Amino acid sequence: MCGVLGILGRYRLDASKELLLLLAHRGQDASGLLWATESAFQESKTMGSPSGLSVQREWSECILGSTRYPTSGRRVSSEDELCDFVGPFQSGAVAVTHNGNITNLSSMTEKDYQCDTKFICDRLQHHLAESDDHLPTAFVRLTSEVDGAYSIVGIHDGSLFAFRDSRGFKPLVFGRSAEHTIVASESTVLDMAHVKLERDVYPGELIVFGPNQAMQCYSISQQDGHKHCFFEYVYFANPAARIENQLVYDVRFRLGRALANRFTRLQLEEPDYVIPVPDTSRPAAQALAEELGVPMREVILKNRYLGRTFIVQSPEARNAMAHYKYIYLDDKIRGKNLLVVDDSIVRGTTAKMIVKDLKKRGAAKVYFAVTCPPQSHPCYYGIDISTSSELIASQAGLEQIRDFIGADALIYQDMDGLVNATGIRDICLACLDGNYPTEHAKKIQAAIQLRDKKQGIRDYEREIR
Numbered sequence: 001m002c003g004v005l006g007i008l009g010r011y012r013l014d015a016s017k018e019l020l021l022l023l024a025h026r027g028q029d030a031s032g033l034l035w036a037t038e039s040a041f042q043e044s045k046t047m048g049s050p051s052g053l054s055v056q057r058e059w060s061e062c063i064l065g066s067t068r069y070p071t072s073g074r075r076v077s078s079e080d081e082l083c084d085f086v087g088p089f090q091s092g093a094v095a096v097t098h099n100g101n102i103t104n105l106s107s108m109t110e111k112d113y114q115c116d117t118k119f120i121c122d123r124l125q126h127h128l129a130e131s132d133d134h135l136p137t138a139f140v141r142l143t144s145e146v147d148g149a150y151s152i153v154g155i156h157d158g159s160l161f162a163f164r165d166s167r168g169f170k171p172l173v174f175g176r177s178a179e180h181t182i183v184a185s186e187s188t189v190l191d192m193a194h195v196k197l198e199r200d201v202y203p204g205e206l207i208v209f210g211p212n213q214a215m216q217c218y219s220i221s222q223q224d225g226h227k228h229c230f231f232e233y234v235y236f237a238n239p240a241a242r243i244e245n246q247l248v249y250d251v252r253f254r255l256g257r258a259l260a261n262r263f264t265r266l267q268l269e270e271p272d273y274v275i276p277v278p279d280t281s282r283p284a285a286q287a288l289a290e291e292l293g294v295p296m297r298e299v300i301l302k303n304r305y306l307g308r309t310f311i312v313q314s315p316e317a318r319n320a321m322a323h324y325k326y327i328y329l330d331d332k333i334r335g336k337n338l339l340v341v342d343d344s345i346v347r348g349t350t351a352k353m354i355v356k357d358l359k360k361r362g363a364a365k366v367y368f369a370v371t372c373p374p375q376s377h378p379c380y381y382g383i384d385i386s387t388s389s390e391l392i393a394s395q396a397g398l399e400q401i402r403d404f405i406g407a408d409a410l411i412y413q414d415m416d417g418l419v420n421a422t423g424i425r426d427i428c429l430a431c432l433d434g435n436y437p438t439e440h441a442k443k444i445q446a447a448i449q450l451r452d453k454k455q456g457i458r459d460y461e462r463e464i465r
């Protein structure tokens with residue numbers, strides 16, 4: 001997952017950096033801005049969040065922005081690497097940034113790309129050169145050769161363009177005002193810029209935006225069914241974002257209601273409090289508390305000056321960070337039955353730490369509820385759960401997971417509850433059921449069945465031809 005931004009119409013660079021900050025939760029490995037001047041593109045890139053970008057109070061007619069989460073290539077380790085690792089990238093007269101993951105990158109090139117956005121940019125430039133600079137033709141050729149998830153924003157010939165892969169895995173929305181067109185991963189960026197959300201870019205659609213709100217739409221590639229990433233609703237996106245006409249907050253609220261049903265059926269001793277694990281699960285915890293008629297209490301507080309645990313890459317750094325991540329209200333815990341609500345259990349280590357911390361502080365019982373079903377398969381489309389060995393649910397059943405985290409009960413969402421809460425049928429559930437919707441991902445999955453013992457690389461970076 002990454003965040004992407006495109007602006008057409010005279011805009012201040014320092015103000016565009018503020019807009020990019022609204023996408024910092026989607027990736028904080030590195031960030032970049034690229035803008036058009038009269039004669040060339042210029043750029044500023046930084047390690048970490050967009051707050052480190054060095055831009056003046058200058059103006060540009062066309063700007064691209066990117067927050068990077070490294071699902072291809074490794075993490076940025078020094079400033080010298082920024083130009084190869086973080087978008088936006090330029091190749092000839094085209095510049096692009098993208099969110100997603102190209103699953104067949106290692107099968108397509110011998111070159112050691114540290115970022116698949118750079119690969120997309122180079123291929124697009126290649127196809128433009130071969131198609132008389134005709135962008136729709138270049139996209140038809142690009143989509144026929146790459147597999148995976150890719151929501152792209154770019155600049156070509158003074159225009160801004162947006163493209164979403166034919167399954168629409170990753171979100172991409174746009175809006176236009178009299179002065180500006182803005183394309184972004186999340187609609188909150190448009191809200192902040194006072195540009196009204198117009199709609200999602202349709203899966204398989206290329207839109208080329210020109211001056212004066214002109215826009216041309218091309219249907220580049222279509223699939224029978226779309227596959228929107230359900231995890232955007234459960235975890236990634238800001239609750240204020242609208243994706244596919246669904247307010248993320250509402251989806252999370254409905255997930256909580258569905259969980260309440262499941263909890264009631266277990267006929268456990270009544271909890272004294274429902275407790276959200278901040279911040280993502282708060283709407284679900286609120287709904288669950290309302291349904292059960294139990295008060296919600298914010299007993300677990302987040303240390304705001306640490307980033308998201310998920311974004312930290314090494315297990316050691318993640319564990320150390322998790323330890324400092326939460327602060328507890330001891331007085332509300334002692335002797336109480338607590339129903340904790342979290343958005344997911346990935347490795348199980350954070351859930352285990354929370355249960356242990358609550359019990360250490362005198363909780364009588366700790367029930368653990370999860371707003372999404374068990375994740376037992378890796379994601380090849382843009383989040384870095386790239387091998388199944390990282391997922392506790394791929395190795396252990398419900399009772400074993402409950403035992404591992406030390407909870408008195410473990411309540412997962414079921415598939416129907418999840419699908420109904422999202423309000424859309426065309427969603428990707430591959431990390432839950434292993435049904436990967438793209439051809440190359442299916443090949444990766446088949447190869448893993450015959451898994452070699454080679455450890456330490458992402459499944460989709462294995463050589464599969």
Ligand code: SF4
Binds near residue numbers: 169228232380381382
């Ligand atoms: S596999 Fe899971 S995380 Fe990846 S795109 Fe599909 S739903 Fe999203």
